[in-house]
Amino acid sequence: MSTVEVDRPGAGVVWARVEDGFHVGSRGGEFLGYIDRQRDGRWLACDLYSREVGLFADLTAAMKALTLVEASERLRRR
Amino acid sequence: MTTELLSILYSSRAAEPFDDDRLRDLLTQSREKNARHDLTGMLLYRGGRFVQVLEGPESTVRDLVATIGADPRHTNMRVLFEEHLEERQFAEWTMGYEPISEPREEKPEAFRDTFDDLEVGDDATATLRAVRELSLWFRVRSSRGQ
Numbered sequence: 768m769s770t771v772e773v774d775r776p777g778a779g780v781v782w783a784r785v786e787d788g789f790h791v792g793s794r795g796g797e798f799l800g801y802i803d804r805q806r807d808g809r810w811l812a813c814d815l816y817s818r819e820v821g822l823f824a825d826l827t828a829a830m831k832a833l834t835l836v837e838a839s840e841r842l843r844r845r
Numbered sequence: 846m847t848t849e850l851l852s853i854l855y856s857s858r859a860a861e862p863f864d865d866d867r868l869r870d871l872l873t874q875s876r877e878k879n880a881r882h883d884l885t886g887m888l889l890y891r892g893g894r895f896v897q898v899l900e901g902p903e904s905t906v907r908d909l910v911a912t913i914g915a916d917p918r919h920t921n922m923r924v925l926f927e928e929h930l931e932e933r934q935f936a937e938w939t940m941g942y943e944p945i946s947e948p949r950e951e952k953p954e955a956f957r958d959t960f961d962d963l964e965v966g967d968d969a970t971a972t973l974r975a976v977r978e979l980s981l982w983f984r985v986r987s988s989r990g991q
Contacts, residue, residue, distance in 0.1 A: 781974065783957040785982040787950045791959070793974060801981060817985065826953060 777834045790826070792833055799837040802829045814840075850930040851903040852886075853910055854976055856964060857895045857922040868942075871918075876939040884909065885933050887941035887983050895919060896963065896979070900933050925963060926976050934980060943986040 780794045788804030798815040805811055805822070810829040812820040820836050823829040863871065868890060879885065884901035897913075899906050914922045935941055952958055959982075962968070962975035
């Protein structure tokens with residue numbers, strides 16, 4: 768249900784490490800996007816179209832942002 | 846008559862470690878051959894292990910996979926995934942290559958490891974997801990080099 772998804776946008780998201788500093792999130796076989804550590808140590812989050820979602824100081828913040836963007840996009844499409 | 850496009854992903858282990866020169870030779874050889882046979886794909890080499898995607902006309906791909914299987918430069922070849930394609934996923938690469946290193950850091954808690962999932966064998970969903978993760982990684986790395 769959408770209420771659950773709004774309350775828990777990270778539910779069902781699988782995160783994987785492809786290599787050190789490069790992580791991909793997906794849900795139900797669809798990509799949320801990826802998070803790529805930059806040379807300065809910050810984390811660049813991009814959606815599945817490689818559009819930048821933002822630069823973050825830590826991985827958790829980048830994961831949260833990407834998850835929220837994908838959840839809101841999914842709700843908007845309904 | 847149309848020729849179906851097939852994509853096959855396999856992994857194998859190098860019989861001997863490949864240094865940069867040997868890898869370069871292998872890529873040159875593969876790219877020339879693939880261009881002649883209308884094949885595209887990507888190659889990864891990590892810690893003595895090859896992971897390769899080959900795509901093209903089905904019979905050509907299957908023939909090449911059989912040839913590769915008999916190549917003494919590697920062992921333990923395993924086809925991990927195959928699918929028919931509507932369109933190529935690596936159309937721009939006769940054999941794309943991006944260096945990838947073995948992990949040195951602890952995996953973040955609760956994260957999966959793409960390379961582990963790739964060869965899990967009994968979980969088709971995890972294998973397919975891993976294939977797509979690697980494809981995404983490859984595209985991002987390739988575009989960064991452009």
